[in-house]
Amino acid sequence: MSGSEDIAEKLKNALAQCDETDTMAAVEQLLAGGMTADKVVAVCNQGMGLLGERFDSGEAFVPDLMFGGAIMKKAMAKLEPLLPKDAAASAGKTLVIGTVQHDVHDIGKDITAMVFRGNGFNVIDLGVNVKPEAFVEAIKKHSPEFVGMSVLLTTCYRSVTETMDLIRASGLRDKVKICIGGAAASALVAEKSGIDFYGETAVDGVNWSKAN
């Protein structure tokens, strides 16, 4: 295993074990070794996935998820200024983004907002647990080109379909392009609910938005 693969492995495990000191040290080491910030973010995501698996198998508990989330945010604060930026490509277009109703996970949504901002988009962040009505009001108020929904809980699929239904019922569907992301999202979820694009990562979402 090469040096950086070794450190990436350490980073994943440190995050999954909620070890703040080792996580931050590994982030620094990967950056010093020349790994780009977006790749380091991807490694962190894998670590959070491992933490989720530990939770699934009864090895970790909700406080661990909270602690892991806080460490991930700290790592993101370090990485955010280093993420690739290309402000010209977006021509000042607007994205309205939020985590759907009944879901309070905000780390991936925040990263997505950050990456869009870094690429010159005007981002309206509605926060977490966003009601369908709030998405609709924001579309009316800000006339965005794009809407992004984040969903991490499979129990929140209904919030996604309710949001889509209300956007359609309000006559706004043709005015916006809509993307979705987060651990519970998939191309299938997007297709079934009439969403234009599923972004596996924040960068996928930005690339799609730039091309559309």
Ligand code: B12
């Ligand atoms: C940290 C965490 C928490 C923290 C969140 C802290 C915070 N401030 O966000 C807290 C403690 C609050 C939490 C709570 C719960 N959680 Co939780 N949590 C996680 C965990 C471990 C990591 C999530 C995370 O931040 N990942 C890192 C980020 C960067 O990844 P991401 O969100 O996927 O985002 C990336 C992409 O998906 C994409 N993206 C995200 N959104 C969008 C949007 C768009 C438009 C685009 C283009 C891209 C995009 O961009 C990001 C970067 O590329 C996940 C495990 C996992 N596999 O996701 C479980 C997980 C999501 N949680 C889970 C559960 C069950 C819960 C609880 C119900 C636990 C409980 N019993 O109370 C509660 C629910 C609370 C609620 N109502 O929302 C389950 C969900 C299972 C399911 N099938 O639905 C998971 C999968 C864990 C597991 N394996 O069981 N959780």
